[in-house]
Amino acid sequence: MSVSAPSVARGMQGERAGIVSRFLADAIDLLVIVAAVVGAYFAVSGVRFLLSPRRFTWPEASSLNLGTLGWILLIAYLTIGWANTGRTFGKSVLGLRVVSSDHSGLPLWRSFVRAVLCALFPIGLFWSAVSSSNESIQDLIVRTTVVYDWGPKLPRLQ
DSSP states (O other): OOTTSOHHHHHHTTSBOOHHHHHHHHHHHHHHHHHHHHHHHHHHHHHHHHHOSTTOOOOOOOHHHHHHHHHHHHHHHHHHHHHHTSOOHHHHHHTEEEEETTSOOOOHHHHHHHHHHHHHOGGGGGGGGTOTTOOOHHHHHHTEEEEEOOSOOOOOOO
């Protein structure tokens, strides 16, 4: 456990996270993905400019293309974070970790399934507000839980 965690937080270590913490972490993760999509757009624009500076025009990106790119990035981002350390940037900021029902790490396939479910059905998060065990619909399907965890955890070695 991190020494810098406040004493109130240390008492919650390992407890299931509530809807507010989970929602804020997910909002931060959404901002990360939006920034990545915007960054990809500017990267493509920069390459187009370098290849043809005299005839440069800003690329017209359709909502479908940007949405598809964002959805793919979201799934990859969530899968990699949860499979490695159980955290994404948002979960790390809020001191949360996604673990399996026995509090071990998630294998890659379960992380992927959970990520796809979260991307397809984000409203399922709000089930944790009424669930007695603070579990979202995705948690119930994949048998995971989100806990408060301020301690560092290194990725598993394969």
